[in-house]
Structure formats: structure tokens, C-alpha cells
Amino acid sequence: MDGGPRVPEQRRAGSAPVAEPGPLRFGVLGPVRAWHGEEALSTGSPQQRALLAALLLREGRTATAAELIDALWGPEPPSQALAAVRTYASRLRKVLSHGVLISESGGYAIRGLREGALDLAVAQDLAAEAEKARGAGDLSRARSLLNQALDLWDGEPLAGVPGPYAEAQRARLEEWRLGLLETRLDLDLEQGCHAEAVSELTALTAAHPLRERLRELLMLALYRSGRQAEALAVYADTRRLLSEELGVDPRPGLSELQQRILQADPALAEPSAPVTEPTAGPVRPAQLPASVPDFTGRASFVTDLTEVLSSASEAGGRVMAVSALAGIGGVGKTTLAVHVAHRARPVFPDGQLYVDLQGAGPRPAEPETVLGSFLRALGTPDTAIPDSLEERSALYRSVLDGRRVLVLLDNAKDAAQVRPLLPGTEGCAALVTSRVRMLDLAGAHLVDLDVMSPDEALALFTRIVGEERVAAEREAALDVVAACGFLPLAIRIAASRLAARRTWTVSVLAAKLADERRRLDELQAGDLAVKATFELGYGQLEPAQARAFRLLGLADGPDISLAAAAAVLDLPTEETEDLLESLVDTSLLESAAPGRYRFHDLVRLYARSCAERDEWPPSEREAAMSRVLDFYLATAARVYAMERPGDRLVEHLEPTEYPGLIFGNRQEALDWLYCEANCVLASARQALGDLRIRRGVDLLWAAKDLGESGANSKQYESVALTARDAAQASGDAHAEGRARTVLTNVHLVAGRYSEADEEARLAGLLADTAEDPTPVFWTSNDRGIIGLNQGRYADAEQHLMRAIEASRQDGNLAGEASALCNLSRIHLAMGRTGHAITLAQQGIDLYDRLGATVRLANARYALGLALTEAGRPSEALAQLTDALNTFQTNRQRLWEGTTHFRIAQAHLVGRQHTLSAKHAEQALAIGCIGGDRVRAGVLTALGRSLSGLGQVDRARVCWLEALPLYEQSGAPEADAVRALLSPVSTA
Numbered sequence: 001m002d003g004g005p006r007v008p009e010q011r012r013a014g015s016a017p018v019a020e021p022g023p024l025r026f027g028v029l030g031p032v033r034a035w036h037g038e039e040a041l042s043t044g045s046p047q048q049r050a051l052l053a054a055l056l057l058r059e060g061r062t063a064t065a066a067e068l069i070d071a072l073w074g075p076e077p078p079s080q081a082l083a084a085v086r087t088y089a090s091r092l093r094k095v096l097s098h099g100v101l102i103s104e105s106g107g108y109a110i111r112g113l114r115e116g117a118l119d120l121a122v123a124q125d126l127a128a129e130a131e132k133a134r135g136a137g138d139l140s141r142a143r144s145l146l147n148q149a150l151d152l153w154d155g156e157p158l159a160g161v162p163g164p165y166a167e168a169q170r171a172r173l174e175e176w177r178l179g180l181l182e183t184r185l186d187l188d189l190e191q192g193c194h195a196e197a198v199s200e201l202t203a204l205t206a207a208h209p210l211r212e213r214l215r216e217l218l219m220l221a222l223y224r225s226g227r228q229a230e231a232l233a234v235y236a237d238t239r240r241l242l243s244e245e246l247g248v249d250p251r252p253g254l255s256e257l258q259q260r261i262l263q264a265d266p267a268l269a270e271p272s273a274p275v276t277e278p279t280a281g282p283v284r285p286a287q288l289p290a291s292v293p294d295f296t297g298r299a300s301f302v303t304d305l306t307e308v309l310s311s312a313s314e315a316g317g318r319v320m321a322v323s324a325l326a327g328i329g330g331v332g333k334t335t336l337a338v339h340v341a342h343r344a345r346p347v348f349p350d351g352q353l354y355v356d357l358q359g360a361g362p363r364p365a366e367p368e369t370v371l372g373s374f375l376r377a378l379g380t381p382d383t384a385i386p387d388s389l390e391e392r393s394a395l396y397r398s399v400l401d402g403r404r405v406l407v408l409l410d411n412a413k414d415a416a417q418v419r420p421l422l423p424g425t426e427g428c429a430a431l432v433t434s435r436v437r438m439l440d441l442a443g444a445h446l447v448d449l450d451v452m453s454p455d456e457a458l459a460l461f462t463r464i465v466g467e468e469r470v471a472a473e474r475e476a477a478l479d480v481v482a483a484c485g486f487l488p489l490a491i492r493i494a495a496s497r498l499a500a501r502r503t504w505t506v507s508v509l510a511a512k513l514a515d516e517r518r519r520l521d522e523l524q525a526g527d528l529a530v531k532a533t534f535e536l537g538y539g540q541l542e543p544a545q546a547r548a549f550r551l552l553g554l555a556d557g558p559d560i561s562l563a564a565a566a567a568v569l570d571l572p573t574e575e576t577e578d579l580l581e582s583l584v585d586t587s588l589l590e591s592a593a594p595g596r597y598r599f600h601d602l603v604r605l606y607a608r609s610c611a612e613r614d615e616w617p618p619s620e621r622e623a624a625m626s627r628v629l630d631f632y633l634a635t636a637a638r639v640y641a642m643e644r645p646g647d648r649l650v651e652h653l654e655p656t657e658y659p660g661l662i663f664g665n666r667q668e669a670l671d672w673l674y675c676e677a678n679c680v681l682a683s684a685r686q687a688l689g690d691l692r693i694r695r696g697v698d699l700l701w702a703a704k705d706l707g708e709s710g711a712n713s714k715q716y717e718s719v720a721l722t723a724r725d726a727a728q729a730s731g732d733a734h735a736e737g738r739a740r741t742v743l744t745n746v747h748l749v750a751g752r753y754s755e756a757d758e759e760a761r762l763a764g765l766l767a768d769t770a771e772d773p774t775p776v777f778w779t780s781n782d783r784g785i786i787g788l789n790q791g792r793y794a795d796a797e798q799h800l801m802r803a804i805e806a807s808r809q810d811g812n813l814a815g816e817a818s819a820l821c822n823l824s825r826i827h828l829a830m831g832r833t834g835h836a837i838t839l840a841q842q843g844i845d846l847y848d849r850l851g852a853t854v855r856l857a858n859a860r861y862a863l864g865l866a867l868t869e870a871g872r873p874s875e876a877l878a879q880l881t882d883a884l885n886t887f888q889t890n891r892q893r894l895w896e897g898t899t900h901f902r903i904a905q906a907h908l909v910g911r912q913h914t915l916s917a918k919h920a921e922q923a924l925a926i927g928c929i930g931g932d933r934v935r936a937g938v939l940t941a942l943g944r945s946l947s948g949l950g951q952v953d954r955a956r957v958c959w960l961e962a963l964p965l966y967e968q969s970g971a972p973e974a975d976a977v978r979a980l981l982s983p984v985s986t987a
Contacts, residue, residue: 024097026056027119029173030154032161034096041095047072048088050163055101055110056118057169064107071165098616105521112614115362120173123149127180132369136382139187146184153177178208185217194224205234209241216254223261223268231261285377287354288408291335291342294463297456298336301447302343305336305431308445309344309406312429321429322422326437327449328587328600329360329533330489333433334410336449341408341431348429350403353377355421359413360435360536367420371396374407374421393420400425407431413540415441435537435587451600457481457491464495465506473506480506483513484523485601489533493525500525520605534606537588548579549588550615551624552599553607557682559598564679567631567658568624625686627658629695632676632683634660636702639669643705643890646850647814652774653698666853673705674891677712685719688726697723697739705854707746708894708929717746724759737766741775744782749894751931751969757786777806777815784822788829789930791972796826814855817846821862828866836866857886857895864902873910880906897926901938908941913948920945936965940977956981 022037130145484490687696727736740763747756780803787796807815824839840863867876907916943958
């Protein structure tokens with residue numbers, strides 16, 4: 001009996017040296033009881049004990065509320081039965097260890113018990129071992145094991161427990177106990193202990209007068225004790241009793257024994273001798289399971305593995321070919337291995353052996369037991385099979401000598417379990433499947449089996465569901481296999497469910513699988529379940545591995561770096577790496593690249609469910625997410641500070657407790673930011689739903705370069721919108737003001753100036769409400785840029801003057817420089833070109849003092865615009881080219897494109913039409929800050945350049961494309977483009 005899936009032990013938070021209670025134990029072979037070590041626990045009222053008993057006897061399986069009500073009260077439960085069940089469960093949960101009694105799918109289950117925690121399970125294991133020992137001829141050991149099992153009974157099973165279920169189980173357990181007792185008494189007689197058995201049998205036949213097997217054993221014990229008359233009298237009593245009570249005669253076995261006693265059969269006088277087994281000649285085992293008829297894909301693996309196995313029979317080939325397939329549960333290792341083994345059968349004419357080694361379960365097969373089975377299959381009589389593992393393994397190799405046999409060792413735990421089972425002789429081969437990578441299996445051909453390709457996954461789904469249904473909803477079918485993570489087991493389950501429900505469409509199934517929280521529950525059909533497959537692997541983990549598995553699954557993002565994982569686990573990097581690599585070896589985690597790790601999508605969902613179920617205390621989940629958020633925020637703030645010396649934003653961000661990374665130079669810092677972009681944004685989004693919202697918003701702000709990079713702008717915008725809405729919903733004015741400040745910059749980059757102005761206006765109001773001075777400079781600076789682009793120059797100038805004042809009050813020299821450069825552009829738009837040049841130069845001087853780089857590029861950009869307008873193109877080009885190089889180095893793609901546009905304009909002033917066209921084309925290819933309006937400007941400049949080169953028709957196409965872009969944004973430049981398109985105009 002299996003006590004249910006084993007949940008690895010976990011350490012409670014805190015390290016105070018408090019004595020841990022002993023292991024949790026239960027008893028049902030008598031009163032229903034529970035203990036922590038030697039300390040008895042209160043199991044409550046009789047009906048509460050009935051609930052506990054019903055759950056314990058389900059062996060870890062979930063009992064629904066309806067099943068439990070029926071078990072406790074039968075067909076006529078009280079009106080408050082459901083409430084009573086919930087009350088009993090709640091009380092038991094307080095008494096038992098955390099995570100033992102769980103709620104699941106509207107019912108309850110007892111999980112996480114250690115081996116030997118239930119007396120019934122111990123009794124069943126002892127009985128099974130006794131049966132094996134008896135079969136091997138070790139009668140003394142078999143008898144001893146049965147006595148140990150019987151000693152576990154402590155009176156009537158489930159004593160005092162009410163309800164129809166308990167009554168039925170009492171009868172079953174009592175019948176089983178009597179069966180064990182009869183077997184043990186039979187062993188007593190086989191070993192000559194007949195005199196000792198008479199007393200016990202006399203009492204038993206009195207207690208169970210209609211049980212004929214006991215009467216038979218008593219007759220035999222009496223006869224062997226020299227008490228023939230008494231033996232015959234037992235038969236006469238039995239016959240009369242059966243006739244009176246049941247109206248039947250004794251069964252044939254009892255009547256035959258009476259006749260043999262009457263005839264003084266010599267064979268009855270002594271214990272029966274072991275039967276000599278006939279000598280069997282060599283046999284040809286054919287134990288391979290059937291190959292699935294809808295096997296799909298994996299062509300390269302099939303070819304590769306078949307070639308390796310076939311090499312065992314080739315002249316000069318391998319002495320023994322061994323291939324070891326490793327992969328996550330449900331990836332199709334067994335299906336592939338069986339398929340390959342069937343293809344390779346002609347190469348192994350002397351047979352194929354197969355065993356499921358149960359390596360992912362709580363009781364992996366013992367090598368000596370497997371060898372005994374293999375030796376019998378190869379024709380070895382039981383009497384010739386030795387006891388020890390070493391002797392059996394040696395005999396196994398001897399029996400295989402000269403034969404060509406394929407051995408399929410499925411579901412292996414580790415290399416140690418496999419080694420004794422390898423043939424080791426020429427002409428034989430072994431194919432091993434395991435969730436663990438067998439790096440220590442010498443000479444093995446190692447294969448890592450990944451999920452299916454999308455095409456293979458769709459093909460498998462189609463073969464099960466049918467071509468017609470899939471062809472009608474191909475997109476939905478692709479959604480289904482994607483939701484299954486392209487995992488063969490998940491696809492097979494989903495397809496089987498759909499195939500069995502003709503009224504469902506593929507879209508219905510896709511919709512069911514779209515809910516991540518329900519997805520694992522949906523992926524089960526019959527005895528197949530993705531969740532159960534993962535549970536087996538999880539149950540094999542050591543406590544530290546299990547904790548790492550659970551907590552790492554909580555973090556959003558496509559993968560996770562070693563440093564971020566160390567933050568999640570709150571462990572040193574070296575220890576974290578060891579744990580993660582051990583999880584990779586178990587196939588529960590993948591190594592995406594050196595120092596980076598990821599979960600399969602379904603495994604991540606399972607890991608999260610384990611964290612919700614098993615992590616104790618629950619606050620550790622929040623602590624883990626808080627640490628990794630701190631890590632990202634502290635590191636992003638350090639990148640921001642290195643990019644923007646003198647910018648005081650980092651001093652106003654939410655404080656962090658967990659440290660971030662330290663970089664040796666700016667290049668390392670930028671590498672980290674862009675490499676971790678998806679994870680940073682995922683962490684920010686994940687923080688928006690709870691008390692970490694302020695840090696989530698500040699993480700977005702500190703990582704604002706991602707919003708201007710082009711590559712991550714869409715994702716950044718999505719998270720920024722979510723941040724604003726989440727902060728507003730939470731009523732946190734501080735977080736909302738900052739979120740709207742972040743979103744203002746997003747709209748600015750996209751050229752959505754009205755939306756940007758509204759967000760900036762509200763951000764300013766919220767900052768006043770929250771008494772948060774940090775957004776004041778940013779909102780004022782942004783509104784100045786917005787006013788510039790909307791032609792509201794006077795308003796823009798006022799906002800920028802306020803930004804300069806706010807930055808000076810905060811000692812933010814970088815902010816002051818930025819506002820000066822933006823004010824330069826206002827003066828330029830108002831025709832004050834000289835003032836514009838002066839202001840831009842002041843900004844450059846400030847940035848030079850700070851050692852700023854990217855922001856210095858922005859200042860040179862502003863000066864380049866002013867110099868272009870002043871008719872000084874060569875000087876303008878020097879500034880703009882310098883800015884371009886800096887933007888390229890710092891991976892600011894949208895600013896890079898925008899600078900190409902301004903260089904194109906400078907070349908137009910210098911009538912360098914070819915160079916102008918070249919840079920305009922580059923701006924179009926890269927994209928620009930400012931969205932469609934700036935794109936219209938690029939098209940206009942390109943048209944002018946082309947017109948100057950004599951390509952008038954192409955120029956008109958550019959202007960025709962630019963005109964509606966200007967008109968949609970209400971830009972005054974639309975009039976100039978209309979003039980260009982006039983038949984009398986010239987470029």
C-alpha cells in the first residue's frame with residue numbers, strides 16, 4: 001500500500017534551536033489514533049475519527065465531499081453534513097502537521113506521509129515481503145514477517161468509528177487479518193510446529209466456527225500431533241454445524257482431508273517438502289510493451305537510437321550498446337523507447353527484456369528483485385537463483401553470454417539502480433529511460449529528450465482527434481498544443497478528452513486550457529494526468545531541492561539568472577548553482593544557457609501549486625518574491641546611476657533590503673539591463689498586484705531605458721499601463737503619481753502628446769496629494785517637451801522653467817541640464833536661435849561636469865538642431881554624429897533613428913542630397929522617438945533629398961505618405977507638405 005505521494009520535508013522559517021516533534025504516525029488496526037513521535041494526538045469525536053480513517057484508507061487519493069458524507073452517514077445524511085465535514089477537516093488540520101490534510105478539487109486528501117507512517121501500510125508491506133520469502137523457499141523468514149504484520153493489530157480495526165464506510169472496512173480488514181493468520185498457521189505446519197498450532201487453532205475455530213480453512217488446519221495439526229480421533233471429530237463437528245447453520249456440506253478440501261486421515265495417508269504425517277521445479281531450457285523472452293499506434297514525430301531520435309542499438313551486433317561494434325534517454329515526465333521517453341525497441345527487435349533474435357523500475361515513485365524496484373525476474377524469464381529455475389545482488393548479477397551476465405538480447409530499463413531512478421541490470425556481454429544492448437541525466441553511467445550514449453516541435457505536436461493532436469475537426473479550427477488547435485507546452489503526455493490527454501466529446505469544438509478545449517490556474521486540472525483523462533506525472537518527480541527531491549523547485553516557480557519571466565535565483569532562495573550563489581544544476585539533472589528544470597535556467601510552462605504551473613500547498617510558512621512565498629524584486633530594483637537603479645551621473649532619481653526610489661549586482665563598468669551594466677529586460681519587466685508586472693506595488697513602479701522608472709530602446713518598448717508600455725491601473729485601483733496616490741510619470745514618457749516616445757500631457761498633469765496633482773516631490777521635475781520637463789511638439793511654446797517655456805527650479809532645489813544637476821536642453825528647443829522653435837545655442841551649450845557643460853554619457857548625447861542632439869537651423873551644417877553634423885555614436889553604444893535604438901533623421905536634415909541644409917537620403921532611410925528602418933509625426937518628418941526630408949537627386953516621382957510618394965500622418969496629428973507641417981505636392985512647387 002502506498003501512503004500517497006511523498007512531499008519532501010521542509011524546514012520552517014527561522015533557525016531557533018527548537019526541538020522538532022517526532023514523525024507523524026497513524027493507526028487504524030485498532031482505534032483510530034495519531035502520534036507525533038511518541039506524543040499521542042487528539043483525533044476528536046467518533047465522526048471526526050471516521051473522517052480521518054476514510055482519508056487514511058484512500059492511500060493519498062482525494063475524497064470528494066459527497067464521498068465523505070456517504071462514508072460517515074450513508075444514504076440519509078443530516079442536513080448540515082457538508083458543514084460538519086468541513087468542521088472536522090478544519091479541526092484535524094490544526095492537530096496534524098502542516099500540509100498533511102489538504103483541500104483539493106472540493107474534497108480532501110492526506111498527503112506527505114513518510115514511509116511507514118500508517119500501520120496498515122506497514123502490515124501490507126510485511127505481508128508482501130512474506131509472500132516473496134515463501135516463494136523463494138525461506139519459510140522461516142516468511143513466518144517471522146507475518147507475525148510482525150499480525151502484531152500490528154491492536155483489537156478491532158477502526159474500533160468505535162461510526163458510519164457505513166468504517167463498517168465495511170472493518171469487515172474487510174478483519175477478513176484480511178484472518179487470511180494472514182491462516183497463512184502463518186499454514187507455515188507453522190509446514191515447518192513442523194503442529195503441536196504449538198493446536199492451541200491457537202482451537203481458539204480460532206471457536207471464535208470463527210464457520211471458517212472451514214481454520215477447521216482444516218486444526219485437523220491437520222491434531223493428526224500430526226498423534227491425535228487422529230480428535231482430528232476426525234473436528235470434521236464431524238464441522239459437518240453438523242454447516243448442515244444446521246447453512247444447510248450445506250463441507251467443501252471438497254475438508255472432505256478429502258478426512259478421507260486421507262481415515263486412510264492414514266503417509267504424506268500427511270510430515271511437513272510437505274518443497275516441490276522440485278523442472279529444469280527449463282533456454283527461453284526467448286518477448287516482454288516489450290505494445291508500441292502506441294499513433295506514434296508521431298521524433299524521426300531523428302528514432303534513427304539515432306536504432307543505429308546505436310544495432311551497433312551491438314556489428315562486427316567490431318560495441319561490446320554492449322547502452323543508450324540513456326532523459327527528460328521531464330510526460331515528454332514521451334517510454335513511448336519513444338518502446339517504439340525504437342520494436343524497430344530494433346530483428347537485431348536481437350534471442351529476446352527482449354522489459355521492466356518498469358519505478359524510479360519516479362516512492363518505492364523504486366530493487367535490482368536483485370528485477371534480476372530474479374529476468375533470470376526466470378531467461379529460463380533459470382527458482383532453486384538456481386542465488387540470494388545476493390552480486391551473485392544474481394553475475395549469473396545474469398553468464399546466462400546472457402552468447403545471446404543477443406535487448407534490455408529495456410524503463411523509468412530508472414539513477415545509474416546505481418541500472419548498473420547491475422546491464423548485460424555487459426557482446427551482442428546485447430540496453431535502452432534506459434529516466435528523468436535523471438545519467439552522466440555517471442560509463443559508456444552510455446546520452447540523449448536529452450525535449451518537448452515536441454509545434455508541427456509534431458499538431459500532428460499528434462490531429463492523429464488522435466481527427467483531420468476534419470482540426471482542419472476546421474487550426475488556430476484553436478495550435479492554441480491547444482501551445483497551452484500543453486508541446487508536451488506529448490499533455491497533448492495526448494487533451495486530444496483524448498476532445499475525441500471522447502463529440503459535442504465539443506477545438507475552441508471549447510482551447511478556452512478551458514487558457515486558464516492557467518485550471519490548466520493542470522484540465523489535463524487529466526482516466527488514469528493519465530500531467531500533474532500526477534510531475535508529482536512523482538517532485539516526491540523524489542531532497543528538502544533543499546524541493547524548496548528551490550517551489551520558490552523558483554513563483555517568479556514570472558521566461559527564465560531566471562543564477563544571481564536572481566540566489567535572491568529568490570536567499571542563498572549564496574555557489575549553493576544556489578549546485579541546487580539548480582541538481583534540478584536540471586532531474587529534468588524538472590532546464591538550463592537555458594550558462595548561468596540561466598527555465599521551467600517548462602506546465603512544470604512552472606505545477607511548481608507554483610506545490611508552493612501554495614507545501615511552502616511553510618506561507619509568508620516565505622512573499623519573502624522570496626520580495627527578495628527578487630529588491631534584487632532587480634537595486635541592480636536597475638545601479639545601471640541607471642552609472643548611465644546618468646548626478647541624476648538624483650535613484651535616491652528617491654523605494655528602499656531595498658536585498659542587494660543588487662555591482663558592475664565593473666558601464667558596458668557590463670548595459671549588458672545586464674538588456675539581457676534581463678524580459679525578466680525585469682515580468683518582475684515589475686508581478687509586483688503590481690500586492691503590497692510590492694511601489695517597488696514595482698519604481699523598477700519600471702529605474703529601467704526607463706527599456707522604454708526608449710525600441711526592442712522592448714511595446715512590452716514596457718504594456719507593463720506601464722498595468723502599473724497605472726493597478727496603482728489607481730489600490731488607492732495609492734504615491735504609486736499612481738509615479739506610474740503616470742512613467743507612462744508620460746511612454747506616450748512621449750510614441751508621439752502621443754495629448755495622452756502624455758494628460759498623464760503628466762495627473763501625475764503632478766497626485767504628487768502634491770502624496771507629498772512626493774520626485775515627479776515634479778519629471779512632469780514639468782515632460783510637459784515642456786509636449787508643449788514644444790504641440791506648438792504651445794509659451795506654456796512649454798513655463799513648464800521647463802519650473803523643471804529647472806525643481807531640479808535646482810533637489811540638487812539634481814542632470815535634471816537641470818536636461819531641462820536646459822529642452823528649453824533650447826523651445827527658443828529654437830520661437831526663432832531665438834542664438835539663445836537656443838547658448839542654452840544647449842550650458843546643458844553640455846553641466847553634463848561634462850557630471851561625466852554623463854547618454855544624456856550628454858541628448859544635449860549634443862539639441863545643439864545639433866540649433867546649429868542646423870543657424871545654417872552651420874558642418875558644426876551641426878559634428879554634434880549630431882557624436883550623439884549618434886553614443887546612442888549606438890548605449891543601445892538606444894529609437895534615439896539612434898531620430899538622430900539619423902536630424903543628420904539627414906543637416907545634410908539637406910548643406911545640399912548633400914545623397915547623404916541626406918541615406919540617413920533618412922536609416923531613420924525609417926530603425927524608427928524614431930515621437931511616433932508617426934516624426935516619421936512624417938523623416939518622409940518629408942527623404943522626399944526633399946530624392947527630389948534634389950532628380951527622383952521626383954519617388955519624392956511625391958514620400959510626401960503623399962507623410963501628409964496623412966501630419967494631418968492625423970494636427971501638425972502645422974502638413975501645410976508645407978501640401979505645398980510640396982502642388983504642381984507648381986519645387987523641392
